[in-house]
Amino acid sequence: MALELDDWGGSGPLLHFACANGFPPETYRKLFARLATRYHVVSLRMRPLVPGQDPKALTTWKELGEDLARELKARGRSGVLGVGHSVGGTSTLMAAAANPGLFRAVVALDPVLITGSRLWALRLMKLLGRMDRTPIVRGALRRRERWATREEAAAAYRQRTLFKDWDADCFSDYITHGLVPTDAGDFRLRFPREWEARIFETFPADPWSLIRANTAPTLVLRGERSDTLLPDALARAEREMKRTRVDTLPLASHLFPMEKPRETAEHVLTFLDQLPPVDVTPH
Helix, strand or coil: CCCCEEECCCCCCEEEEECCCCCCHHHHHHHHHHHCCCCEEEEECCHHHCCCCCHHHCCCCHHHHHHHHHHHHHCCCCCEEEEEECHHHHHHHHHHHHCCCCEEEEEEECCCCCCHHHHHHHHHHHHCCCHHHCHHHHHHHCCCCEECCHHHHHHHHHCCHHHCCCCHHHHHHHHHHHEEECCCCCEEECCCHHHHHHHHHCCCCCHHHHHCCCCCCEEEEEECCCCCCCHHHHHHHHHHCCCEEEEEECCCCCCHHHHCHHHHHHHHHHHHHCCCCCCCCCC
C-alpha cells in the first residue's frame, strides 16, 4: 500500500506534516501557507484517505509511524523536519524513535499521549477487549455521515463546541474538503467514520515505549485548554525523550492548529530557527 504525497509548496528544507484523526490535509492549508514561506511543505495521506483500505487492518498506532517512515524512505528522504498534530504528532514521534536520522527535528502539536490513571484505565479496556465500547469510539461511529449540502453541514457544525473557536478560513477549508459529493447528489464525510473510530480504538497500551528512543531535537506544544494532552503527560514527554522541550499555547484547545493557525506556525518556525545549521561540508 503506497500513500500519496500532497505537496503544499514552498522552498527550503523538507517539512512533512502528519494530520490529526478525522481531518483531511486541506484543513491545515492556512498553517501550511505560513510554514511554506520558509520550508517545502508536504503531507502523506493517511490510510483512511486511500480508497479500499480496511479499517480493521490497523491494529496499533505503531503501524501509522511505520507508514510514515516507509513512505519517506521510499522517496529517499532523511533529515526531514517532522511536524504533526494529534495522532499525527504521536505517529511522527514513533517514526523518529524507530528510525534515527530520518528526522532532523520533530514538532508534536498536542500529540495524543496519556499517563497515570487514564493510561491504566485504557490498558484495562484493551485487556478486556472493550475498546470499541469507549465513548470516543462510539461517538465517532455515531457521527452523521451524509448531508444534503455543504451549507447544511456547515450550519450544523457551527453549533458544536468542537468548531466554535476555529479560524474562519480553516472552517471553510474543512467544509470544502472534508465533505465530498456522492453519485446520489448529496455529500459524505471524506474521512470515513469507521476509520476515525478505528484509529481511536487502536491507541497503544504503552505509547511511551514507542517514543522513548526519539533523540531528535523535539518540541511538544500543548493547547492550554486541551483535554487530550494533559499537563502530567506533557511533563512526562519532557522526561522521557532526551532532547525535548515543552511549551503551552494560551487559551487554546486540542485543535489549536485550526483555531490559531498563525500563532501555531510562529511557534513551529521559532523552534526550527533555533536548530543548529546542517553540516554540508564533504567528509
